[in-house]
């Protein structure tokens with residue numbers, strides 16, 4: 090057991106995280122500008138807690154998840170994991186931490202090496218981190234496969250011999266092999282058929298509870314996110330729009346963008362209220378985001394003050410519920426149907 | 428064929444030859460689309476939705492594919508009914524993109540990157556309707572306005588890569604509807620889009636249908652989208668129809684265990700996280716179209732399966748007004 094379990098410290102503390110990518114153009118592929126894929130992102134994650142991360146394509150979810158694991162280098166900001174600042178850690182020190190932070194990818198087809206047998210796919214991390222003896226490892230892999238609902242003899246087969254849902258289970262077993270405290274699950278069920286998606290969501294939920302994992306769960310499907318998350322964060326153009334406990338966010342959304350997302354989610358119940366808050370237009374180019382509130386070009390409630398820098402600030406409006414919107418009158422008006 | 432039908436597919440068989448054997452991607456599918464109606468075809472990956480729609484447009488790559496049997500009866504603008512499974516490729520060319528409009532999941536695969544969107548919409552009008560250059564351009568502009576593209580005059584001279592995904596899908600819709608088709612086939616038209624953009628496109632398609640009365644064959648894997656757009660629904664599983672009916676009774680009281688299971692395994696937005704609670708999950712996965720189990724195709728995954736289910740495949744039988752299901756035990760499905 091590590092020392093941080095006894096303290097009240099969050100397991101993960103992200104402050105003012107920023108990741109910029111150069112945008113290249115022209116014949117010479119010179120940098121012509123920058124994309125702030127993640128801009129001023131801050132949040133905490135407790136041990137054993139699941140934080141859902143939603144937002145439109147290109148809003149910076151994947152970049153945030155990878156920067157936190159330092160699979161890509163953040164441009165600025167602080168990431169404290171288990172009490173230690175990990176930005177700036179050298180490779181050797183980072184390796185020790187990396188064992189405790191793992192990732193599950195979206196695409197179960199692309200994320201597994203087709204030439205590796207399942208036992209090597211899973212065993213690789215054990216070797217890298219020097220966990221267990223050779224004989225020991227075989228037993229560990231068998232136990233892991235059983236834990237994710239596959240039979241132990243799957244270890245001698247190749248990834249292409251498995252269905253999409255089974256491959257995603259292999260991906261989860263690989264992430265769990267080193268007994269991490271924290272995993273980033275980047276759209277782990279988006280590529281799966283609905284009937285198989287439920288199996289994998291259940292598996293993730295069971296393992297998370299059983300192992301006390303902290304999870305950053307990235308997904309498009311708002312209903313799945315609510316189902317699995319304790320808290321949910323909403324991103325737009327690289328910035329956090331709203332973060333709150335799941336029930337508050339879904340039942341009392343405060344940000345107009347969250348409201349629009351929730352009202353746009355198609356519901357298979359023909360009697361579900363179809364009160365649509367249709368947004369106009371498209372997401373602006375991330376190379377040239379609007380000043381002030383980045384949502385203002387599509388926000389039906391925008392005021393002149395929304396273009397000011399102050400409109401970017403995240404404010405706490407209820408315990409644990411923070412919103413980056415200057416207006417307090419939108420949510421009550423929407424609730425009464427005004 | 429009934430006078431109010433636009434498309435009547437009867438016992439369609441579309442097969443592919445592979446090393447491992449013949450894959451019956453579509454195996455005896457029958458359904459009809461009425462005038463002014465949106466029929467949704469829903470099913471999981473590989474169930475044969477796209478092969479059905481490509482068959483209706485005669486775009487199955489041959490070899491390895493072949494329309495091995497059945498009829499695809501289509502009523503054209505002149506009221507004449509033709510069997511698209513049998514007419515010549517030349518005759519088909521005057522139907523495709525003219526009397527039948529098409530929208531695909533990924534607009535970039537059907538938009539030509541080297542022509543402006545105005546030229547591409549205009550091209551169909553010149554080819555099929557014999558409009559001159561200027562009339563075609565004026566009509567293309569009117570279509571772009573109709574599908575809600577801002578600054579349409581400027582967009583007319585832009586190339587597809589200069590537009591966002593949602594904008595391109597609007598261009599595809601403008602192109603598909605330019606010749607005033609009697610049938611629009613849309614294969615996962617919003618699957619690649621974000622939910623807020625999807626909501627815009629679904630809203631647009633609904634409005635345009637009310638206005639033009641075009642019949643729509645709408646292919647999707649998303650039951651939420653079905654509830655938004657469809658009047659009637661066909662559920663496919665492994666190349667066959669397992670349930671069919673009007674959207675309300677099918678979504679409210681599904682009678683096939685597969686449809687029931689699909690609805691049950693999707694969490695709802697209003698559903699809280701119950702600690703230790705689990706989502707309903709259908710065990711196993713979709714069978715390969717080459718090695719289809721004997722008897723009921725769904726039996727290996729079905730909680731209600733009994734020995735008789737394995738002996739013979741059930742028929743698609745009526746279970747209510749405008750509602751049928753292919754299950755021996757549909758009365759037991761709650």
Ligand SMILES: Nc1ncnc2c1ncn2[C@@H]1O[C@H](COP(=O)(O)OP(=O)(O)OP(=O)(O)O)[C@@H](O)[C@H]1O
Nearest residue numbers: 110111124126145146147148149150151152153375
């Ligand atoms: N390696 C890179 N180089 C340049 N730009 C990048 C790179 N990776 C991401 N971006 C840009 O950063 C922004 C955020 O991308 P990111 O992939 O994090 O979004 P996302 O929220 O995960 O989207 P999706 O839902 O589509 O997965 C986008 O504008 C994207 O184009």
Ligand SMILES: Nc1ncnc2c1ncn2[C@@H]1O[C@H](COP(=O)(O)OP(=O)(O)OP(=O)(O)O)[C@@H](O)[C@H]1O
Nearest residue numbers: 443452471472473474475476477478479491648716
């Ligand atoms: N060109 C082809 N050659 C061989 N097999 C094919 C071809 N096109 C489709 N198939 C097979 O036909 C079956 C049905 O495929 P189809 O594309 O219709 O599925 P779908 O229901 O549209 O799925 P998705 O939701 O993934 O689009 C699949 O098993 C597929 O592998």
Ligand code: SF4
Nearest residue numbers: 382385388395414415
């Ligand atoms: S700050 Fe202004 S533009 Fe931004 S969400 Fe609030 S009301 Fe809309």
Ligand code: SF4
Nearest residue numbers: 723726729736754755
């Ligand atoms: S026929 Fe039998 S196996 Fe098939 S769906 Fe009905 S109950 Fe299940």
Ligand SMILES: [Mg+2]
Nearest residue numbers: 150151152275
């Ligand atoms: Mg991503």
Ligand SMILES: [Mg+2]
Nearest residue numbers: 476477478614
């Ligand atoms: Mg398809």
